[in-house]
Amino acid sequence: MGMLWWRSCVAKSMLSPASPKSGLKNFLLQRYRRWLNRRLPPARTIVLEQRRLFIFPTRQGFLFALTLLIMLLTAINYQNNLAYGLTFWLAMLFIVAIHFTHANLLKLEITGVRAESVYPGQHAEFCFRISCSRSRQGYRAVKLVWPGSEVLVDVPAGGEIDVSLHHKVTARGWFSPPRLRIESTYPLGLLRCWSFAYFDVRALVWPQPIRVERLAFSSAGKAGYDLSEQEGLDDLMGFRDYRIGDAPRLIDWRSHARGLPLQTKLYSSLVDEDNWLDWQDFPAGTVEQKLSWLCWLLLQHHSRGENFGLRLPELELPVAAGDRQRDRALRALALHDLNGESAG
């Protein structure tokens, strides 16, 4: 118990946001973060053990204490034993509430299940699974908080529940979510029990697609190709069975209306062996710009159901089509030239 309080005090005192100007504060904040990281290392699954939990009265808790003080003064001044009794009863209720609030997070198990890949500027969805291994008592009103996103859940005894939180992402590459705060004031709202957790779950952030009008320069000396829509598609080569992921405008709706199964139209460009998206095609532009252009182009290819291959300085994706190809290409672009990260 004593440890609990001490820890909560330390945590509280170090929680205040530090201004970047103050060197000492910054230093302390860094120390605190390092301490917290050591104390609460990132993991896939986190069980909220005793040592991870902090507890401290809420604002309402202090107001309650003030009420009790007034009640005690009333009891003393009126020498009223029943008023004493009620005051002590409520004061001890507060002690009981410490245990109940603490127990409402203790042994809670959280697993970072998966994260959605997104483009910069979007909100990545992180999915967590919260489970309760206790057989008698579930968890109630548990709040998971990120800056800008929070979720309140109840977990039944012996059960589990999936929740998702969103976080805005800005830069290409792997996005590691910030420290998640898990807290609860249940049952009385007089105390807040909380814990922090880093999860070993990352979201892949693809490059921002940027429309590119025409490939002005081509390393192979070929004429640059323009995939803008007004150009239309090349000659119709034939049909094949519809596959999930084929662009709607490549589907032969006319035959489908006649009652035939879905067919996808094949154009000559789709089988063009030269559908390579090549890093070398863009001698000008920054790395990010090139990635963004390639990204836009590959999405164009994919939306039309075309085959494409990708050549980056460090790897080459053979020509293929479909969602899988798109995802591999996007991943390669997202992780291009990020030190320490492999495209694997």
Place this chain on the structure above:
Amino acid sequence: MISGEQLPRRSLLWLIVCQIAVMLPHLQRIPLWVVAVYLAAAIWRLQMFRQRAEMPGKWLRLLLGLSGATLLFMSYGTFIGLEPMVALLLVAAALKLLEAIRERDGYLLVFLGFFICVTHFIFTQTLPATLYSLVCTGLLVTALIALNQSPGVGLSNHEPLLALKMLALAVPMMVVLFFLFPRIGPIWSVPSKSGQSITGMSDFLRPGAVTKLGRSAEIAFRAGFVGVIPENSALYWRGLVMSQFEQGAWRTLQWHEMPEVERKPIPPRVLAEPMRYRVVMEPTQQRWLYGMAYAESPTAGVYEATDYRLGVINPIEFQFGYEVSSWPKALMQPNLSDWRRRLETDFPEGLNPLTEAWVKDLREQHADDRNFIAALLSYFRAQPFYYTLEPPEILSADFVDKFMFESRRGFCEHYAYSFVAMLRMADIPARIVAGYQGGEVNPLNNTVVVRQFDAHAWAEVWLVGEGWTRIDPTAAVAPSRVEFGFEAAMDGQPGFLSDSLLSAYRFRGIRALDWVRLRYDVLAFGWQSFIVGFDSTRQIELLKGWFGEIKVSWFVALLLGSWAAVLLPLMLWLNRQRSVSLMLPEEQRFSALCRRLEQRGCSRALGEAPLQTLRRARDHLPEADPLYLALEGAIADLYRR
């Protein structure tokens, strides 16, 4: 944290229930319009809840608040005092309910509710009031839990049950604190209760004053005896001693009216073992206590007056318990000072010419004081005097003349008044004593319950060699009054208990009810004397009895002990891991095999399909490994399922 979160809709219902529950016991002491404000606020808030009404605007709320305060001031004429303050609290709570939109308003309402509960205890500390407050506390804690439920959880019995559980767990520590917390005196003076109309003895006696008490069965006090309870006819509970006659009424001599030398009481010599008892008095708003002559009290704050009555400095606003030792045989004031003799024989001359002449005549026949008194009493006995609760009203100054020779119908105070007046006319020191006589004996806990209708007035006469001696003229007229109690003398008479139509006492004599009533009284007396009357004296007694000496370390140890005894096992129980696996047997087998696989260096990835695991296992393990085959079988079972 996001502040200003909305008040959960479900908790609002609990809040309204709580608010009404904490207001109800105050009904008797607040103006009716406060109740109306309360109900109006609750209904308005409910309409808001059902989205049929808007929240009143800021200005309207301000106006409501101001008019509430004005109305209060008009009702009470002041804000100082307990009742106006409680009414103010209640009005504030009602208006707060109206604007309770955010979560923190809910908390404020609950905390206000706790405080209103405490104010109720200032007015009454009886067992039923306590039980009711327990219910209120439970409701308030329930509302607190409802405030913290996640949204979307429907109304259920979970909240009240949890509230009960938590409150029950807090009880052992509360008990320790209650008995060990040092009882210190008031830190500052607090507003007291205003003079409510309390049924009870008044501090002066004029004809008709005691009669009205005969209509009430309210309890005046209870006395718990250590030894044998004396006969009913010996139970004369002295309250006031009235030596001063003024403007047709008898009253007690004030302290400042006495000469310096007379102010100090001279306790009589006591030799025998006293009767010991503890009296627990209901609030009277008066400064005198009751005890049997001659009484002494060791309780702090109780003093003894020169006329051997017990008193307290401040009016008794709350139930008050005190210990008494009585020596019935002690000589009270064997020597009378001249000043006191003058005082106790003083009666205005010429008020009652008929009686004066008659007394003078009688005194000539009986020069001896004792003989004279006997003659007077036998006159009462011989002549057609009646003991009645509804005597004719005598308003003229010559009360004794009218009573002795015309109406001859009276209650105890009529007899005491006339008797003392006549003794004083005959120059015999005499005074009126007002108090209670008799009481109902509860054999279960050896107590006497004294009710308002036991109110009585009698005389004390000073006799040479005997000091002040009790003589009850009423006993001459209605011996059964003293032998068997007021009830026996009055039963069937019009007016008896007419003010207590619904009192349980009216139904006395029905055996089952009596059984319950006597047992309830045991509880109530225990409650009053042990819990409500717990003070620093009893605390020290108790602690010395338990531990021999008082140490802070004992206090801490007991508190921690009560904590550990209750909360530790509970927490262990609550956090018990699931003993029965929720997995299917096939799943269990599969995960056991996966653990073995992990030992061989091939861990199953999170979220991996069992078939994928199998594929990886095939790459990893040598051909026809038994583990692989087992895994294959387990997965087949799993899918078959």
